[in-house]
Amino acid sequence: MIRPQPQTSPVLHPVDSLSARLSDDLAAVNAIILDRMQSDIPLIPQLAGHLIAAGGKRIRPLLTLAAAALFGYDGGRQHRLAACVEFIHTATLLHDDVVDDSSQRRGKASANAIFGNEAAVLVGDFLFSRSFQLMVEDGSLDVLRVLSNASAVIAEGEVLQLSTANDIATTEDQYLRVISAKTAALFAAACEVGGLVADRGEKACAALRAYGMHLGVAFQISDDVLDYAAAEDRLGKSLGDDFREGKMTLPVIKALAQADESERTFWQRTLGALDQQDGDFETALDILRKHDALAASLQAARVEAEKGCLALETLPPHPVRDDLAALMSFAVERDY
Amino acid sequence: MIRPQPQTSPVLHPVDSLSARLSDDLAAVNAIILDRMQSDIPLIPQLAGHLIAAGGKRIRPLLTLAAAALFGYDGGRQHRLAACVEFIHTATLLHDDVVDDSSQRRGKASANAIFGNEAAVLVGDFLFSRSFQLMVEDGSLDVLRVLSNASAVIAEGEVLQLSTANDIATTEDQYLRVISAKTAALFAAACEVGGLVADRGEKACAALRAYGMHLGVAFQISDDVLDYAAAEDRLGKSLGDDFREGKMTLPVIKALAQADESERTFWQRTLGALDQQDGDFETALDILRKHDALAASLQAARVEAEKGCLALETLPPHPVRDDLAALMSFAVERDY
Numbered sequence: 001m002i003r004p005q006p007q008t009s010p011v012l013h014p015v016d017s018l019s020a021r022l023s024d025d026l027a028a029v030n031a032i033i034l035d036r037m038q039s040d041i042p043l044i045p046q047l048a049g050h051l052i053a054a055g056g057k058r059i060r061p062l063l064t065l066a067a068a069a070l071f072g073y074d075g076g077r078q079h080r081l082a083a084c085v086e087f088i089h090t091a092t093l094l095h096d097d098v099v100d101d102s103s104q105r106r107g108k109a110s111a112n113a114i115f116g117n118e119a120a121v122l123v124g125d126f127l128f129s130r131s132f133q134l135m136v137e138d139g140s141l142d143v144l145r146v147l148s149n150a151s152a153v154i155a156e157g158e159v160l161q162l163s164t165a166n167d168i169a170t171t172e173d174q175y176l177r178v179i180s181a182k183t184a185a186l187f188a189a190a191c192e193v194g195g196l197v198a199d200r201g202e203k204a205c206a207a208l209r210a211y212g213m214h215l216g217v218a219f220q221i222s223d224d225v226l227d228y229a230a231a232e233d234r235l236g237k238s239l240g241d242d243f244r245e246g247k248m249t250l251p252v253i254k255a256l257a258q259a260d261e262s263e264r265t266f267w268q269r270t271l272g273a274l275d276q277q278d279g280d281f282e283t284a285l286d287i288l289r290k291h292d293a294l295a296a297s298l299q300a301a302r303v304e305a306e307k308g309c310l311a312l313e314t315l316p317p318h319p320v321r322d323d324l325a326a327l328m329s330f331a332v333e334r335d336y
Numbered sequence: 337m338i339r340p341q342p343q344t345s346p347v348l349h350p351v352d353s354l355s356a357r358l359s360d361d362l363a364a365v366n367a368i369i370l371d372r373m374q375s376d377i378p379l380i381p382q383l384a385g386h387l388i389a390a391g392g393k394r395i396r397p398l399l400t401l402a403a404a405a406l407f408g409y410d411g412g413r414q415h416r417l418a419a420c421v422e423f424i425h426t427a428t429l430l431h432d433d434v435v436d437d438s439s440q441r442r443g444k445a446s447a448n449a450i451f452g453n454e455a456a457v458l459v460g461d462f463l464f465s466r467s468f469q470l471m472v473e474d475g476s477l478d479v480l481r482v483l484s485n486a487s488a489v490i491a492e493g494e495v496l497q498l499s500t501a502n503d504i505a506t507t508e509d510q511y512l513r514v515i516s517a518k519t520a521a522l523f524a525a526a527c528e529v530g531g532l533v534a535d536r537g538e539k540a541c542a543a544l545r546a547y548g549m550h551l552g553v554a555f556q557i558s559d560d561v562l563d564y565a566a567a568e569d570r571l572g573k574s575l576g577d578d579f580r581e582g583k584m585t586l587p588v589i590k591a592l593a594q595a596d597e598s599e600r601t602f603w604q605r606t607l608g609a610l611d612q613q614d615g616d617f618e619t620a621l622d623i624l625r626k627h628d629a630l631a632a633s634l635q636a637a638r639v640e641a642e643k644g645c646l647a648l649e650t651l652p653p654h655p656v657r658d659d660l661a662a663l664m665s666f667a668v669e670r671d672y
Contacts (some may be wrong), residue, residue, distance in 0.1 A: 041496045095461060099454040110462055118435040118498055121457055125431060125464070126491035132468055141475060148468035155462035160377045299577040 013055045018066055021323060025065040025079060026058065027244035031063035032083040033059050036130055047115045047123045051090055055108060055251030059327075060190045061086045067194025067208050070320045072115075077197040080134050081143060085190045087131035088147065089225065092154055092186075094124035099162065100245060144198050157181025161247070168256055168264070168272045170248035176217065179224075184216025191215075207314045210323065219331040221301040224249035228285060230335065240281045246271040252284075255293040263287055301332045350478035351393045354402055357659060361401045361415060362394065368419040370468055383451045383459045387426055387441065395663075396526045397422045397549075403544045405531025406656045413533040416470050417479060421526045423467035428490055428522075432459035435498065446492065478532050483604065486525035493517025497583070504592055504600070504608045506584035512553065515560075520552025521623040527551075543650045547660065550644030557637040560585035561630050564621060568638060576617045582607040586636065588620075591629040599623055637668045 021028055037048040061082035062246040068078035096102070097110045098117045104110055112120035128151070161178045164170040188203050191212030227242040228251055242249050248271065256267055266283065269275050288294050305328045312324055355362055373384040397418035402413035430638045432438070433446045434453045440446055448456035464487070471480050500506040527548030529539040563578040564587055578585050584607065592603055602619065605611050624630050641664045648660055 039492055039495075041492050041493050041499065044492065045501050074408050092461075095457050098457055117453075119495065121431050121434055122491055122498060124495045125428075126488060126495065128461070128464065129484060129487035130492050131479070133488055136477060136480045136484050139477060140478070141472060142482065144468070144472045148465060148472050151465035152462060152469055155458055155465050156375055156380065157460065158458045159375075159455065162458060163377065163379050319537050 004036045013057075014323055014330045015059055015062065018062050018320070018323045018327065019058070022062065022065045022069060022173055025069070025082075026062065028076075028079040029058070029061050029065065029082045029086070032079055032134075033086055036083060036134060037087075037127065038229065043115070043119055044123055044126055047111050047119055048127060050108075050114065051093060051105065051111050052086075058086060060089050060186055062172055063187060063190040063212060064194040066088035066324055067191045067192075068198050070315060070324075071195070071198035071200050071204070072200035073194075075197065077138055077140075078194055080138055081193050081197065082190075084131045084134045084138075084147060085132070085186065085193065087127045088151060088154075089186060090156070091124040091128040091131070094120045094127070096158070098124075098160070099208075100241075102241075130229070132311050143193055146189050146192050146196065150185045153181045153185040157183075157185065164248050164273060166246040166272050167248060168252075168267050170253060172250065174252050175183045175248060175250055175253055178219040179217055180213065183220040187216030188212035188218070196241065202301065204315065207311045211308050211315075211328075214304045214311065214330055218304040218308065218328065219251055219306070221297055222332050222334060225251055225297050225301070226335075228288060233255075243270070243281055243284055244276065246274050250297040251288050251293040254296050255288050255291045256290045258293075259287075263274040267301045298332065305329065344469070349393075350659055350666045351395055351398065352524065354398050354549065354659045354663065355394070355623030356658070357656060358398065358401045358405060360510075361418075362398065362410075364415040365394070365397050365401065365422070366419045368470075369422055370427070372419060372465065372470060373423075375462070377606075379455055380459055380462055381452070381667040382456055383425065383430075383447050384463060386444075387429060387447050388422075392509065394422060396425050396522055399523060399526040399548060400530040402660055403527045404657050405530075406533050406651060406654050406660075407531070407534035407536050407540070409530075409534035411533065411552065413474055413476075414530055416474055417529050417533065420467045420470045420474075420483060421522065421529065422649065423463045423470070424487060424490075425522060427464040427467070428518075430456045430463070432494070433598055434460075435494070436577075439578075468474075476532065479529055482525050484527050486521045489517045489521040500584050500606050502582040502610065503584060504588075504603050508589050511584060511586055511589055515556040516549065516552055519556040519559075520549045523555070524548035532603040540651065543647045545665075546647035547644045547651075550640045551664055551667055554640040554664065555634055556645065557586055557640070558668050558670060561587055561633050562671075564624060565630055579606070579617055579620055580612065582610050586628040586633040589623050590632050591624050591627045594627045594629075596625075604608060634668065641665065641668045 018291065033052060038045050038050060064078055064085055068074070084331060094111055097105055097112045098120050102110045103113045107108070111123075157180070158180050160174070161182055164174055164178065165221065170329060186328040188209045189212070191208040192205050198204075227239065227249065228241060252267065252271065256264065266287065269314040270280050270284065308328050309325055312328070313319060315321055357588065374381050374387060387587065400418040400421055401414055404410070429441065430447055433441055433448045434456050438446045439513045441447045447459075467483070471483060493514050493516070494508070497518055500510055500514065525548070527544040528541050531544040536538075559579060563585065566575060588603065588607065592600065600624065606616050606620065644656060644664050645661055648657060648664070651657055
């Protein structure tokens with residue numbers, strides 16, 4: 001049975017291993033991304049390039065490439081579709097940063113901070129539209145269905161997150177629904193699209209989809225834990241962003257379930273009313289640790305990772321499959 | 337030859353005539369819109385419903401219905417696709433209002449003013465995604481191509497408009513490019529989609545597309561003239577919005593072409609630097625009138641209208657065709 005592997009510290013990045021194994025594919029995807037983010041309206045490639053050049057690990061397009069490679073498919077369709085996935089992701093990042101009024105993204109000034117919220121909204125719309133143009137060029141209605149469904153679900157998840165922000169009555173179920181939609185839906189779709197181009201039938205696509213969904217949930221839980229517990233210099237964003245915005249993430253929800261009256265009052269003031277003072281973040285950390293809320297959250301991520309590995313096990317053995325298993329472990333055990 | 341008809345005052349609304357002729361179709365479209373803007377995230381139907389219930393004339397979906405009806409098509413596909421067109425339009429309105437920081441839309445508080453910019457961005461994303469889901473359900477790659485292309489062009493037009501705002505060097509060509517993209521592309525696509533479902537070949541689709549494009553350009557020029565010259569109580573939005581935001585519209589561009597030094601200084605201060613004082617809007621109106629800039633702009637709209645009617649003439653005679661000709665006249669000659 002494939003299990004999330006315990007990692008020795010420092011954690012090696014399995015995305016780097018996947019990127020190396022699929023380097024030709026990834027180069028093809030990057031070429032399409034650079035080509036198709038062009039427009040003769042100069043602000044579009046400027047702004048899109050700021051975010052796309054800022055990097056990120058291209059995890060989502062790598063999932064599409066990996067899923068196709070797992071079945072030995074190398075017909076080329078996966079390159080354009082991986083670019084679609086990255087464009088959808090980039091569009092949501094641009095809109096996220098506007099919604100969160102973020103000033104940083106991946107350790108650099110965010111696009112909205114440099115170019116303005118207006119441009120970030122509109123260039124996001126452009127990239128989203130461009131993604132659909134690329135899918136239409138590919139010509140598969142199945143792919144279009146998977147990615148248009150994912151897009152709608154992502155937007156619903158973002159709206160639900162907005163609705164639950166600052167509401168300390170938010171439940172674990174609501175939280176899981178938010179992250180399944182806003183994060184995991186695109187991971188799942190990215191994997192499924194790779195299976196669709198390889199044309200290996202519904203069962204394979206369902207397994208890929210399940211892997212991606214569990215990976216996304218595990219990844220987001222871990223991300224939400226790291227927002228309280230990461231080493232700031234490695235995270236590439238400010239520690240405590242979620243706290244400052246009053247986002248209801250799993251560690252807080254778990255701590256609230258065990259909160260005494262004074263702790264409830266603390267969370268209501270800091271997250272509910274966003275009335276925060278110096279030292280509150282440190283107090284929040286103390287409360288989270290007191291209730292083992294960070295560890296319990298990571299445990300929930302590990303359960304997701306195990307489920308994801310079970311799905312992976314139904315797929316054919318392949319070095320890429322090993323990379324995907326390692327990626328699942330990394331999603332949970334990383335410290336940044 | 338079909339020509340834009342001179343209108344007697346008060347102008348009858350040809351959209352009402354089209355709506356009456358296509359009332360069953362329009363009812364079917366409205367039912368789909370109401371059904372498919374639903375989500376179990378309550379904020380989505382609340383916010384979308386605010387804008388969609390606020391009405392508007394449904395001009396764009398009517399164009400799709402009219403184009404299908406013109407060829408006697410009544411297979412039902414036009415209903416879902418007309419709803420797609422309206423969803424795309426609604427999504428762009430939501431994002432426009434965020435970009436412009438508008439407080440009013442159609443005479444009511446704008447969605448972003450009530451629900452916040454964050455929700456307006458995200459619900460716009462949802463409606464946009466939902467539109468693509470509906471297209472995928474329809475299953476025509478030709479339709480998907482037309483509407484995904486239109487969406488990308490709209491976003492480019494909006495970015496170009498943002499780039500030219502406050503730049504008094506903006507040319508008529510740039511202006512025409514902005515409005516062709518941000519407004520006319522969806523009018524054109526809405527018409528073409530109606531032709532596609534009726535399946536009457538490329539020439540018919542091209543004529544419908546040309547009609548829609550000229551209608552959109554004429555409509556937007558007229559809109560931009562009305563922003564200076566309309567009766568405020570009939571416009572449903574504040575007079576002078578474009579002026580206050582420093583948008584470079586055709587009347588201003590035409591006046592700038594004839595401006596003396598002091599007028600250039602005036603435009604640079606008010607539109608370029610957005611340094612505006614009481615009485616500036618009235619001064620702007622005086623300058624526009626002095627150079628006949630509003631009349632010259634409307635004349636440009638009339639030329640578009642004539643071109644659109646020429647395209648219409650190549651299509652089969654039909655009462656709906658007469659309505660479309662009347663709509664072209666209305667676009668130019670309306671006073672609100």
